[in-house]
Amino acid sequence: MASSKEDNTSSSKSFDEVDIKPTRQRSSAIKDIYEQPDDNGYQKDDKDNGVVKLKRRLTLIDGVAINIGIIIGSGIFVSPKGVLNGVGSVGATMVVWxxxxxxxxxGALCYAELGTMIPASGGAYAYIQLxxxxxxxxxxxxIAAVMAQPGSLAVVVLTFASYSLQPLYPYVECPPPRxxxxxIAITCTIVVTLINAVSVRWSSWLQDVTSICKVGALVIIIISGMVELATGNxxxxxxxxxxxxxxxxxxxLYSGLFSYAGWYALNIVVEELKDPYRNLPRAIVITIITVTIVYVxxxxxxxxxxxxxxxxxxNAVAVTYxxxxxxxxxxxxxxxxxxxxFGSANGNMLTSSRLFFAGARENHLPDLLSMINIEKKTPLPSLLFTSLLTILYSMAGDVFTIINYFNFVTWLTSGLAVAGLLWLRYKEPDRPRPYKVHISLPIIFVLACIFLIVMGTIAAPLDTAIGVAIMCTxxxxxxxIVKPKKKPEIIVKANxxxxxxxxxxMLVVAEER
Structure with missing residues (x-):
């Protein structure tokens, strides 16, 4: 009878029923997930039983939509110019794409092995941390919290605003006023924040719809282009x-890879993906194959x-076309x-907030950012933090220049994460790996990352130096601040x-682990 009564209890706790005392646990959630994957139920769907934690509500289709929605942003509509300018011919351009x-x-397949072996939110951060x-x-x-994530999101919402105003300013010599x-960029940020705060299901539904729309637009381009070829052009x-x-x-390569950026996005929200052992690799393969074919x-x-x-x-190839x-x-x-x-902004808001949530859970960011709304089961403080930084960057100067500072950091951290995969193969060869890639793939990826780091440093040494300097802060x-276990009492009380x-x-409490 007791168990029956337990099963019938309400799925949502009132705020008075939970402990709101700030937690400063030094244990690592990422390490716990890595060492005890079976105890955390990663093979089964996570039912809403009243536990305050992120819920597994993202299906395979949602996962594909998140990846496609983030990858296909503004890149394919503007980057072809950069690729052609770099290699100088049509044939070489197609090869680069x-x-x-x-x-x-x-890279995505290597991350699939890491994501199924370490099914913790945070992506590369979680893997490097462990x-x-x-x-x-x-x-x-x-580096992600200070500039990379909010800066990238600011670029996306500013691009959305610019193209939204484009019909009112059709002439190149008369661009939309600042x-x-x-x-409009700030409004877009607020809207996607509200959607993500209210419901993960709403956010994933929006991602599904916008992904279909953007692929549909590219299909229009492809079909009309095939008609042009058929008529002899x-x-x-x-x-x-x-x-x-x-x-x-x-x-x-940088211009082309910018258009593919986001292939790692699903790894950041893997704790909310149903049956990640199977759905993570499937979503990655479906996404990259689809995007590559569409881009070419x-x-x-x-x-x-x-x-x-x-x-x-x-300056806007799709508009000219x-x-x-x-x-x-x-x-x-x-x-x-x-x-x-807009769909890319929604996806970036979803993943960026989870990254900060994961960092706060590891005591690398303030405790508040690791807390979840007791009713909606969404990381409301982390969403608001991401939104605030994005709005500040949107009002700043040339945000696009900021992104150039982090090419070095992006490929350095991606290469380190996949190099860690090789280390785990050596250190723990018998560890169960639900998904495993051939050893040649991580080796190729690490070597390619080294190549990109060297090429990027040679091409833009000042930008690389600025990016490294910001990282060193x-x-x-x-x-x-972070490492000392004992902090001054006045700081602890104020916090x-x-x-x-x-x-x-905000009616938020710490995740129940």
Missing amino acids: AVCGVFSMI IYGDFFGFMRLW TPTVL TENFKNSFEGTELNGLGIA LTNVAYFAALSPEELLAS GAKVLGSFAWIMPLAVALST GIPVYFF DLVTRWFQKL
């Missing part, structure tokens, strides 16, 4: 490798209608890019007071 897809697939230790994990989180662009594909230059290969065919369509000179002269090919339906392209970036923060106040305001 295919190579970037293969490289992304290799494999290399507390300090290196914090440094990865620091003030309405920033206001093949001039740009004759002697397609003529004029190829390898001096700008690094720039071309989209570029074929671009060159079917635009000469290399026309493409290089355009629409104006030339779609005629009176050219308005579809700005709308498609707006929908694409986390060193004193770690040793003077507890502020945390409790915000807990009552």
Whole structure:
């Protein structure tokens, strides 16, 4: 009878029924998940039984939509110019797009092994934290929290705002003014924050819809491009490798890989994915294959209608393409890019907030960011923190320049995470691996990351130096604030007071582990 009564209790606790005392546990949630995966129920769906924790509500389709929604942002609509400018010919451009897809697939498959072996939210942060230790994990989180994540999200919402205003400012010499662009970007940020705060299901539904819309827009480009080819517009594909230059290969690869950025997104929210042992690898394979095919065919369509000179002269390739090919339906392209970036903003908000949630759970960020709303089971403080930083960056100067500072950091941390996979193969060869890649794939990926780091440093040494300098600002923060177990009593009391106040305001408590 007792068990029956327990089963029938309400799935939501009232705020008075939970302990709101701030927690400062030094134990690692990531380590617990790694050492006791079976005890955490990763093979079965997580039912809402009243426990205050993130729930497993994301299906395979949701996982694919999240990855596609984040990967297909603004990149494919603007990056073709950078790829062509780097290698100088149509044929080499197509090769670069295919190579970037293969490289992304290799990295994503390596992350699939890590994600099923360490099914903890946080992605590369979680893997580096477990494999290399507390300090290196914090440094990865620091650079993401300070600039990389909110800066990237600010770029997305600003792109959404710019394309939303594009129909009102159709001429290149008269771009949308800054003030309405920033206001629309802030509005977009607030909207996606509210959606993610209210319901993970709403967020995943929005991701599903926008992913379908953006793929649909690219299909329109592809079909119209095939029509152009069928009517004899093949001039740009004759002697397609003529004029190829390898001096700008690094720039071309960075531009192409920027469009594939986000292949690691699902790993960041793996604790909310149903049956991650099977669905994580499946979602990754489906996503990368789909995106690679769509990207290559989209570029074929671009060159079917635009000469290399026309493409290089355009700052918004999709808009230029629409104006030339779609005629009176050219308005579809700005709308498609707006929908694409809105979906990307939603996905980035979902994953960025989970990264900060995971970092706070490891005591690398304030306790408040690791807390969950007792009714919605969403990390409300982390969402608001992400939103606030994004709004600040949206109002700042040239956010796009900030992103250039982190190419070095991005490939360094990705390479370190996959190198850690090789280390775990050596250190724990008998450990169960629900998904396992061939040993050659992580080796190829690590070598490719080294190549990208070297090429990026040679191409932009100042940007690399600035990125490293910003990352190093986390060193004193770690040793003077994060690492000490005993902090001054006045700081502890002040932190507890502020945390409790915000807990009552937002109805949030620490995750029940």
